[in-house]
Amino acid sequence: xxxxxxxxxxxxxxxxxxxxxxxxxxxxxxxxxxxxxxxxxxxxxxxxxxxxxxxxxxxxxxxxxxxxxxxxxxxxxxxxxxxxxxxxxxxxxxxxxxxxxxxxxxxxxxxxxxxxxxxxxxxxxxxxxxxxxxxxxxxxxxxxxxxxxxxxxxxxxxxxxxxxxxxxxxxxxxxxxxxxxxxxxxxxxxxxxxxxxx
Amino acid sequence: xxxxxxxxxxxxxxxxxxxxxxxxxxxxxxxxxxxxxxxxxxxxxxxxxxxxxxxxxxxxxxxxxxxxxxxxxxxxxxxxxxxxxxxxxxxxxx
Numbered sequence: 001x002x003x004x005x006x007x008x009x010x011x012x013x014x015x016x017x018x019x020x021x022x023x024x025x026x027x028x029x030x031x032x033x034x035x036x037x038x039x040x041x042x043x044x045x046x047x048x049x050x051x052x053x054x055x056x057x058x059x060x061x062x063x064x065x066x067x068x069x070x071x072x073x074x075x076x077x078x079x080x081x082x083x084x085x086x087x088x089x090x091x092x093x094x095x096x097x098x099x100x101x102x103x104x105x106x107x108x109x110x111x112x113x114x115x116x117x118x119x120x121x122x123x124x125x126x127x128x129x130x131x132x133x134x135x136x137x138x139x140x141x142x143x144x145x146x147x148x149x150x151x152x153x154x155x156x157x158x159x160x161x162x163x164x165x166x167x168x169x170x171x172x173x174x175x176x177x178x179x180x181x182x183x184x185x186x187x188x189x190x191x192x193x194x195x196x197x198x
Numbered sequence: 199x200x201x202x203x204x205x206x207x208x209x210x211x212x213x214x215x216x217x218x219x220x221x222x223x224x225x226x227x228x229x230x231x232x233x234x235x236x237x238x239x240x241x242x243x244x245x246x247x248x249x250x251x252x253x254x255x256x257x258x259x260x261x262x263x264x265x266x267x268x269x270x271x272x273x274x275x276x277x278x279x280x281x282x283x284x285x286x287x288x289x290x291x292x
Contacts, residue, residue: 011259024256024265028272035276039283060225067218075211078253082204091202179253186214186245190221190238197225198234 003165008085010172012165023173027180034184037136041192044128051126054133054196057117063193066109067185073102074182077175084171087163092171093155099178100151103144110141133192140188143181150174210252217241217248 003012011017045054080095114137117123117130124134154174158167221241224234250256256265 017259017261020259021261021265025268028268031269031272032275032279035279039280042280043283043287060222064222068215071211071214071218074214074249074253075207078207078210079202082207083202086201088202176254179249183246183249186218186242186249189218190242194221194224194238195235198231 008172009163009165009168010084012168016165016169019169020173020176023176027176030180034136034139034187037132037139038187038191041132041136044132045192045196047128049127051130052120052122054129057120057122058193058196059113059116060193060197062109062113063189066106066113067189069102069106069109070182070185073099073106074179076102077178081172081175084163084168089158089162092163093159096151096155096158096171100148100155103148103151103178107141107144107148110137110144136192137188140181140184143177143184147174147178147181150177206252210248214245214248217245 002014005012011020048054076095077099080092080099083091083095114134122130124131151174154167154170158171161167218241221238224237229237250269256262256269259265
């Protein structure tokens with residue numbers, strides 16, 4: 001394995017560079033997948049049948065909390081990578097932990113929101129609006145859930161092995177994934193919630 | 199402190215918070231629909247760029263051109279999917 005010391009650890013081998021590039025290609029596919037679900041939602045969002053409309057069911061409070069939690073977690077994972085590049089293990093682990101806790105908080109609020117909808121009688125089967133909403137939000141929430149498991153596993157590995165080209169590479173790729181989830185959320189916040197409440 | 203919280207990241211974070219608040223104003227001020235959508239779209243695109251360039255370091259690798267091409271192509275396909283769907287399913291009938 002040839003290690004190039006002029007670049008950050010996560011880019012230091014040919015394989016690492018390819019892995020990062022490959023992950024960007026994957027994110028490109030994710031952009032397209034989320035676009036199709038946004039297209040479905042934009043087509044169906046005012047097909048509400050006998051069920052509630054977006055304006056009746058959305059509440060801005062929990063949405064603002066979710067937005068704040070996810071924006072902050074995207075900031076802290078950025079800081080984690082920044083500390084990792086300076087070789088600060090403790091700070092990296094700390095920022096990772098904060099990121100995952102914020103992600104967990106986000107997920108908690110989102111589950112609370114879903115439970116509220118279902119209690120109000122708006123389930124996946126209620127109307128086309130709720131189906132497309134739950135599919136779009138649910139896929140994003142599933143990504144966050146996967147991220148929590150992935151990030152937790154990475155923390156264990158980093159604790160055991162320290163910063164190696166391998167763990168640094170994985171952490172950097174995880175940070176790309178986490179920032180991407182934040183980008184998707186920005187669009188959900190603007191064009192699902194705010195537009196629905198307008 | 200400066201080591202752990204580099205200015206660029208803090209600025210990126212603060213600007214995404216500010217942009218979210220700006221987007222929120224569409225609910226409280228009296229604006230036309232076109233104006234509201236413009237505010238939302240501009241805020242979302244700037245926030246996306248902050249994430250891409252500040253946090254995800256898209257510009258720092260050697261394979262920069264291929265990366266930009268890949269993301270631009272993905273965005274192109276996504277935008278065509280969304281607006282093509284809206285055009286054929288909604289706007290075409292109005």
